[in-house]
Amino acid sequence: MKSMAFTQSHVMASRRHLPGRGLIDVDEYSCNPTQAFTFYNINQGRFQPPHVQMVDPVPHDAPKPPGYTRFVCVADTHSRTDHLQMPYGDVLIHAGDFTELGLPSEVKKFNDWLGSLPYEYKVVIAGNHELTFDHEFMADLIKQDFYYFPSVSKLKPENYENVQSLLTNCVYLQDSEVTVRGFRIYGSPWQPWFYGWGFNLPRGQALLDKWNQIPEGTDILITHGPPLGFLDWVPKKLQRVGCVELLNTVQRRIQPRLHVFGHIHEGYGVMADGTTTYVNSSVCTVNYQPVNPPIVIDLPTPRNT
Ligand SMILES: Nc1nc2c(ncn2[C@@H]2O[C@H](COP(=O)(O)O)[C@@H](O)[C@H]2O)c(=O)[nH]1
Numbered sequence: 001m002k003s004m005a006f007t008q009s010h011v012m013a014s015r016r017h018l019p020g021r022g023l024i025d026v027d028e029y030s031c032n033p034t035q036a037f038t039f040y041n042i043n044q045g046r047f048q049p050p051h052v053q054m055v056d057p058v059p060h061d062a063p064k065p066p067g068y069t070r071f072v073c074v075a076d077t078h079s080r081t082d083h084l085q086m087p088y089g090d091v092l093i094h095a096g097d098f099t100e101l102g103l104p105s106e107v108k109k110f111n112d113w114l115g116s117l118p119y120e121y122k123v124v125i126a127g128n129h130e131l132t133f134d135h136e137f138m139a140d141l142i143k144q145d146f147y148y149f150p151s152v153s154k155l156k157p158e159n160y161e162n163v164q165s166l167l168t169n170c171v172y173l174q175d176s177e178v179t180v181r182g183f184r185i186y187g188s189p190w191q192p193w194f195y196g197w198g199f200n201l202p203r204g205q206a207l208l209d210k211w212n213q214i215p216e217g218t219d220i221l222i223t224h225g226p227p228l229g230f231l232d233w234v235p236k237k238l239q240r241v242g243c244v245e246l247l248n249t250v251q252r253r254i255q256p257r258l259h260v261f262g263h264i265h266e267g268y269g270v271m272a273d274g275t276t277t278y279v280n281s282s283v284c285t286v287n288y289q290p291v292n293p294p295i296v297i298d299l300p301t302p303r304n305t
Pocket residue numbers: 076097128129192193194234237239241263264265266286
């Protein structure tokens with residue numbers, strides 16, 4: 001795919017030509033995303049240029065155009081922010097996996113880092129590594145005889161029950177929304193089951209039930225995992241692992257301007273489909289080295305703000 005310079009006018013022009021928005025059903029290829037990608041690519045050209053393109057992110061030193069809001073997107077920092085160079089911007093978005101295990105000490109360290117950053121707004125969701133944020137996961141964990149996560153298992157409930165309250169330096173979203181600078185931003189931590197971490201759900205109806213909670217009119221969607229076909233390739237397995245129902249929800253119902261995620265560290269980068277810009281902002285590589293720079297995206301600020 002060839003790279004293009006991202007312009008919002010390109011997006012606005014293409015948005016008008018999309019088919020009507022509809023209710024999403026479970027996809028027939030839901031449980032096999034690699035097969036889904038192949039089928040939809042060959043039969044529908046769904047992931048092909050000219051609509052689908054790689055995008056060059058905005059250089060960190062580029063001046064912000066007048067009337068725009070600058071978003072600085074990160075994910076998968078995994079408690080490794082000490083040497084991260086953060087660019088200028090208005091709104092920080094963190095798309096989950098800010099810790100290794102969701103230990104309160106890690107959450108406090110992350111919150112201190114957030115407090116040191118100058119952004120006007122900081123919007124954060126959890127990922128599968130924020131184990132203590134998933135109450136059902138924690139309830140199951142403490143019932144088990146064999147503990148997969150010993151340092152988490154030995155936490156006392158009173159030390160993690162209100163772990164969200166440690167995030168005093170950001171807006172934390174969990175299947176919820178916030179409006180900043182006129183942008184409606186919705187965040188959700190869920191991703192397809194993979195080795196029983198936090199916020200894991202089976203592919204199909206269970207995940208679709210979560211995506212059905214995303215309100216129409218959402219401008220910016222933050223999820224931890226990618227949708228099918230956008231920055232979701234796992235080279236070591238030769239697999240696409242994005243969520244098919246998330247793709248259908250994004251393209252056919254929500255059509256946000258921006259979708260920010262992480263989780264698949266190998267997929268770091270930016271793509272667009274003519275309506276939505278997709279950002280995999282994983283800072284860590286697959287070997288958990290925090291070397292990928294934050295991704296900057298400029299969007300025109302809604303006029304009535
Ligand atoms: N084959 C799959 N690999 C996956 C999936 N989800 C994650 N991964 C791999 O793990 C790393 C890191 O993820 P993390 O959540 O532990 O930080 C990711 O980069 C992939 O290599 C999956 O569903 N299928």
